Each structure stands twice: as C-alpha cells, then as structure tokens.
Amino acid sequence: ANGLEAELAIKSEFMSLDCVDRMVLSINGKVPGPTLRVQPGELVQITVHNMMPSQSVSIHFHGQYQNNTPWQDGAATFSGCPIPAQTSWTYSFHANPTPGTYQYHSHVGGTSVGGVGGVLVIEGAVSEATAAIDGEHVLHLFDWWHAPQEEILTGLMSTQFRWPGDPQSVLINGRGSFDCDSNAMYTCNITAGASCSDSKGPIAPANLRPWYRPEYQPPQCDASACPDIEVFEVSMNGTYLLRLIGATSLSFLNVAVEGHNLTIVETDGHPAAPLEVSSVDLNSGQRLGVLLQANQQPGTYVIRVQIRGRSGVRFAHALLRYTGSPNVTVDPLGVQIPQPAWHDNNFTFQQQNALRGTQSLPVPPNKQVVRRFEIVNTQERLGGKNSNGKPSVDSIQAAIGLGSERPENNCDSAGNTRLLRWFLGRRTFFHSATPVLSKLYFNQGVDELTEDNSYYQVEVGKVYDIVVQNYPACNGVCETHSFHLHGMPFWVLGTFRGEFNGSAEQVAAFNLVDPPMRDSIMTPSEGVDNKPAVRAGCGYVVIRFKPIGPGAWPFHCHQLLHAAPMGSIVVFHTGPEGLPPPPSNLLVCGGMNLQTIMNRLKD
Ligand code: C2O
Numbered sequence: 001a002n003g004l005e006a007e008l009a010i011k012s013e014f015m016s017l018d019c020v021d022r023m024v025l026s027i028n029g030k031v032p033g034p035t036l037r038v039q040p041g042e043l044v045q046i047t048v049h050n051m052m053p054s055q056s057v058s059i060h061f062h063g064q065y066q067n068n069t070p071w072q073d074g075a076a077t078f079s080g081c082p083i084p085a086q087t088s089w090t091y092s093f094h095a096n097p098t099p100g101t102y103q104y105h106s107h108v109g110g111t112s113v114g115g116v117g118g119v120l121v122i123e124g125a126v127s128e129a130t131a132a133i134d135g136e137h138v139l140h141l142f143d144w145w146h147a148p149q150e151e152i153l154t155g156l157m158s159t160q161f162r163w164p165g166d167p168q169s170v171l172i173n174g175r176g177s178f179d180c181d182s183n184a185m186y187t188c189n190i191t192a193g194a195s196c197s198d199s200k201g202p203i204a205p206a207n208l209r210p211w212y213r214p215e216y217q218p219p220q221c222d223a224s225a226c227p228d229i230e231v232f233e234v235s236m237n238g239t240y241l242l243r244l245i246g247a248t249s250l251s252f253l254n255v256a257v258e259g260h261n262l263t264i265v266e267t268d269g270h271p272a273a274p275l276e277v278s279s280v281d282l283n284s285g286q287r288l289g290v291l292l293q294a295n296q297q298p299g300t301y302v303i304r305v306q307i308r309g310r311s312g313v314r315f316a317h318a319l320l321r322y323t324g325s326p327n328v329t330v331d332p333l334g335v336q337i338p339q340p341a342w343h344d345n346n347f348t349f350q351q352q353n354a355l356r357g358t359q360s361l362p363v364p365p366n367k368q369v370v371r372r373f374e375i376v377n378t379q380e381r382l383g384g385k386n387s388n389g390k391p392s393v394d395s396i397q398a399a400i401g402l403g404s405e406r407p408e409n410n411c412d413s414a415g416n417t418r419l420l421r422w423f424l425g426r427r428t429f430f431h432s433a434t435p436v437l438s439k440l441y442f443n444q445g446v447d448e449l450t451e452d453n454s455y456y457q458v459e460v461g462k463v464y465d466i467v468v469q470n471y472p473a474c475n476g477v478c479e480t481h482s483f484h485l486h487g488m489p490f491w492v493l494g495t496f497r498g499e500f501n502g503s504a505e506q507v508a509a510f511n512l513v514d515p516p517m518r519d520s521i522m523t524p525s526e527g528v529d530n531k532p533a534v535r536a537g538c539g540y541v542v543i544r545f546k547p548i549g550p551g552a553w554p555f556h557c558h559q560l561l562h563a564a565p566m567g568s569i570v571v572f573h574t575g576p577e578g579l580p581p582p583p584s585n586l587l588v589c590g591g592m593n594l595q596t597i598m599n600r601l602k603d
Contacts, residue, residue, distance in 0.1 A: 003043030004095075008033055008059065010106075010116055011051045017115075018169035018176030019226040020146055025052065025106075025114035031174040032140045032247065033118035036104070038095045040122050047090040048083055056082035059091060060107035061120060062285065063100075063269055063519045065488055069093040070437055070551025071582050073486055076108040078436050078552050078571060081589030089587060099124030100269025101243040101287040103140075110149035112560060113249045117142070121243065126289055127271030127358055129263070133291070134238035139230075139318070141244065141282065141305055143167035143251040144176060156561060164561070166312025167251060170305050175227040176316055229332075230318040232303070234294040241265075246286040246520070249560045252309035252480050253282045256337045257320055258301040262290040264355065270489060270517035273356040279339045281308065281351050283482035285520030285558030298322040302335040308342045309480045309525065345525050348480065349539075352495045352524070355516045364491040364544045365463045366512050372465040373456060374500065375570065377481055377523055377557070433589045436552035440576045442600060454570040460547045460578065465493070466555070467500045469540045470523040478538035481562065484520040485572075487553035490545040491515040495524050499537030510542055520558055550574040 008027050015024045017031060027033025038044055050057045060074035072093040073079035083089045096102075105117035119138050125131040145152060146168050155162030169176035234240050242262070244255055256262075256279035264275045266289025280288055303318040317332035340347035436455070439445045449455040458464055472478035493510040500506060524539030547553070557568035581601065588597065 003045065004036065004038045005045045005047075006034070006036055007047045007049065009049040009051055010057050012053065012055070012114075016222070016225040017171055017174055017227065018144055018178040019223060020168070020178050021222075021225065022146055023114075023148055025055075025057075025111055025116045025149075027116060027118060031115040031171075032142065033104075033116070035119040035121060035138055037121045037123055040095060040099055040124055041097045042095050043092070044095050045090055045092045047088055049088045050083045050085055052085050054085050055111060056084050056108055057111050057116060058082045058107050059104050059116075060486075061091070061093070061102065061104045062484070063096070063102040063287075063489075064093065064120075065096055065548045066093055066486075066551060067549035068580050070487070070549065070553075070579065071586065073551065073553075074104075074107050075486060075554055076435070078486075078554050080435050080437065081433075081587040082108040083587065090585065092583065095120075095122050096269065098122065098269070099126045101126070101245065101266060101289055102269055103245050103247055103287065105247065110153040110560075113145070113152060114149035115142075117247050119243070119245050122269070126266045126269070127360070129265040129271075129274050129291060130241050130289065132239070133241045134235060136241040136243060137232040138173070138243045139245065139255070139303075139305075140171075140173050140247055141253055141255070141316070142171045142174070143248040143307070143314075144169040144171050146178075152561070166307070166310055167249075167314060170248075170251065170253070170307060170314050170316035172303075172305060172316045172318045173230050175230050175318075177226050177229070232318060232320050233323050234292070234320060235323045236294055236298055238294045240292045240294065242290045242292055244280065244282055244288045244290060246282040246284050246482075246558075248284045250310075250562075251284070251307045251314075252482065252522070252559075254306050254308045254339050255280050255282060255303070256306075256339050257292060257303050258335055258337050259296045260292055260294075260301065260320070262292055265289050265291055267355055267357075267516045268489065268518040268520055271358040271360055272516055273358050273514065275354055275356070277351065279337075281340075281348050281522075283480065283520065283522045283558070284560070285482050285484040286518070286522075287520075292320075294320075294322060299325050300328055300330055302330060302332045302337065304332065304335075304337050304339065306339055306342075308340065308344075308348070311342060313342050345480070348522065349495060349497075349524050352492075352522060352541075355492070356514045357491075357516045359514075361514075361517055364493065364512055364515060365546065368463045369465050369544070370459075370462050372467060372502075374467045374469060375555075376469045376471060377568070435589075436571055436573060437579070438582075440552065440573060441579050441582065442597060443576065446576070449571075449573065456570065456572050457575050458547050458572045460550055460574055463544060463546045464572075465542060465544050466490075467540050467542050468521075468523050469500055469537050470525060472538050478525040480525040481523045481568070482520055482558045483523065483541075483555060484558040485543075485545060485553060485555045487551050488545055488548045489517045489519045490521075490543040492518055492521055493542040493544055495522070495539070495541045497524065497539050500540045500542075515544075547572070547574060550578045550580065 058074040058076045066073045072091050076082040099122045102120040104120050105112040152164040169178050261276050268287050301320040305316040307314045492515050523541050552573040555570050556563045562568045
C-alpha cells in the first residue's frame, strides 16, 4: 500500500451547527472534517488547501509522535509556520506504529475554536479487549460559541480582558441543539463574579458584550434549522467500540449512555486494563475507547454528553438505536441518566486514578529519571501593571501561568509580577515569526530559548518526570486543566491531592507498576465549592516521559482558551543536534533568512 493520501479544504462559511446560523471554519464542507483512517506506521500525506480569505491555518496531528518528522507537527510557532491564506501545503509523516484513536486540529490562533478539526484512527485492535468487536462508532465532542472565534481571542488577549463565558452548545459530530427560546446560555455570570469580568472586576450586565447580556435575543435562531440528532445503530448482543474524542476548546465532559455501562479499554491510543464505569470523564485533548454491550431491551437509548468542572452546564445528546427498533421520538432531556454533578471532583479523581495500563505496555523506566520538572499551574489577573506599578507594555490582563515558582498565598502584586515575567517570556511563542524548530536548526535567536522563557532542553531516549501542581485562581477557585504533550506519550504515575513537596512518601506513591499511557491528562481540582482560605496547592498529577524523536514539543493546557491566548504553554526541545533537515517544501515566515536556509539545505 502507498499509504493514505487525503485533501482537506478549509473554508469559512455559514452553517447552522446547533440551530443558530454562524460563521464556521469547515473542512471539506463539514465540521468536523473527515475521519482519516490509516494503517499502523503507514505513510500519511495530507494536502491542506487553505481557502479562507485572510486567516492562516495549520493541522496538528494530535498524539502522532512525528518520529524524525518534527517539521510536520503542525504547531505554528513551534514546529513550523502556518499555511497562509489561499495557499496549499502537504504534511507528510508516518502514522504511529500501533492502532488507536487520535484527532487532528488546527494549531494557529483560534482556528480550532472555529471548527478546524477531525478524527484520525489508526486501524486495528488497540488491545485484546477490542479484537472481537461487532462494530465501532466515532463521537467527536466539541464545544461551540456563537461569538466568532476572532472575537473570543481578542477578548482574551486585549487590554479589556473579556472572558467569553461558557460555550453555548456541545456538538456531537458537529451536531448540537441550542434552545432557541432561551437566551440563558449567553449569560456568563452564572456564578457571580467568576466570569464576565474585566480587569476592574465584574462587568455590569449593561456593559457586557451584546452576546452575553441577559436580554440578548439570539440571531437567526430557527428551530427548523436544527441539525438532526445523531443516531448510532447497534445490533442486539453486539459489542461496540465507541471512540470518544475530546475536541473541546474549554469544556471538560462526562459521557453516559442510558441503561448501559461502559468499559474503558483505550486511553489516548494505548491499551487500558478494562475498567467498567457508569459514565466516563473526558477532557480536552483526551480520547477514550470504550466498549458498549448491546445487551438491554431492544429500543432507543439516549447518549448524553454533559459539561463538568464549570457551573455553566450544557448538554448534547445522541441516540443509540438497536437495529430494527421502531423509530420513536425521544425527549432526551427528559431521560434520567446517572452522571456526576458538575463539581463532583471526587468522581474525576477516582476515575483518573482507577485507569491502568495493560501488561503489554512498557513499564516506566525507573532509577533513570534525569530530571523532575515541577510546573505550577495557576491563574492570575495581571492588572496590566508591571513590577513598578506602571501600566505594563503588554496588553495581557489575565494569564494562566506555568512556572517553576509557586505563587504567594495571596494575590498581591508580587505574585502578579512574577507571573507576568513568566508570561512575558512566553510571548516569544506567539510574537515571534520564527518557529522554535527553525530557531534551533538555523541557529537564529536561540538565546531566547531559556528556561526562564519556559523552554526546557531534553534528550531523546532519556527519562523525565513532570509534576503539574495545580493552584487556585485569586478567587479561590481551583479549576481542572487538561495538559497535552506533543511528540510522545507519557506514563501517568498518579493524581494526588494537595501539594507536592518531593518527600519520599509522596514519591513512593507513584504507580510504577501498571500506569496508563496517555498524551493528555487532567490536573485535579478541589472543586469550586471548597475554596481554601489560603492559596495552597489544590492537587497535582505526575507524568513520566521519554522523548522518542528530536523536535520542539509543546506541553500545554489543551483547554485552548487557556493556551496561546492566556499563556499556558511550555516547550520541551531536544536542542540543535540531531534534528532532521527540514522538508523541501518548508514554509518560511517573517524573520527567517531565506539565504541561510538555502545554504544550509545545500550542505
Ligand atoms: Cu491538540 Cu498542541 O494540541
């Protein structure tokens, strides 16, 4: 076989994904784009036609190792330049060597928030448990705002920091249903003051952007424009693999099927020891393979996807229909399905810790860990001031910091200043036209790649740990975040309460026997109903990784509103040695010296 060749045409157009007509960024006329199916290790060549009038785009194949093809990672400003409007570019790489469930999405600005994404399946049985299934269904789960993605990004990055609020809808395979009679879904002020605020505090309803005012009337909301609900067919007594794709930009989800338990058998492309649950938690960037036994009374059952972790709960529904059952109309909201409350963080904590790898997975190398990175995740309001109390040169008002220092137990200007420094360093991620990989390879601006600026050098084949320590925001709220590492999977050594101090006891609690392997993991939270009096650490997750191939591999919050616009990104790179030469079609963006490139390509 010659591998997979596919074309993705990306366009801005108007569509009604959830009964409301809105500009979307579609792939081949659809949101999400086509499900790409490839064989393990196969050559994948994807030509992207950027047909948008003015927006650049890229495709990141989330979870693909890009072993020796770091230039194909599609992470703009890290692995390469984005594809300019009105041009085409071909990604070329070998798929990961083993079967599993993956996704792809744009990695430039807010383009993925606007809809540029889809599913990538590496075919075959991911584990013994999936060897004898009767069929499979793909559920691409996405959250959706009616405000255009450019407005959302502008709000997050401008002086008048504006939080977009919770999404209006959740989409299953691009289909959602917005209640046209209710504008409640536009108010982001559900827990007073937690959102809908700017640097001076909560915004009075009259000053909210029109989208978020209580009296706002949704435009062009037409119940007859609602897409049909997705129906997944199963045969009586069959076993089905549901591939659940966490493609959200912000939302943490829980998925359940009326009357059926689910058995998790795959975590992010890796076999998991079968774990039977009544519902599954899935955060942004994560994928789960779950088995469903069609062993109930023949009929039609409701599949419910519910937002968790934020008070702005929204639902999406699909149907599971036993073949031959009558085509009945169901009111999905009227059906009771046991799911955890949005703030039940014990559920999250338990389920994440209950997941185990199978025996076929490599055990994490022990005794060879060369370094443990401690990364603090916190949320700050920067107030636009620098350390002297002067208005800051930067427009950034709020940030999610990843740094090596822990914040003070308060939210005074000292804490803000420290975070501002982390953040200003991180501006090189998106205020630089030269991607990190090009900097390394062409030896340009490498002096910016310091640990102070959140660039960490690692070596291929060596073993590292990361402790992501979660901290509450200034209002005491400790939110869940979902971290994704490019270029390699990791072992999840455990999710813990409280604060990591490196004690022998804490280290002894790491699971080195059968940890699951993933590429995206949640930091635990204490839940908003449990605001600590002091800002102490509110839980940590420990992962172990071993770089597979050379490259510049971002590690970032996959709740994309937190990533580029708010600063929650660090980069692990393997340095200039051993980088493969760039592809002959390398995209060059501003700041690169083309002559340097040509000379370098010659030798
Ligand atoms: Cu799926 Cu850097 O992302």
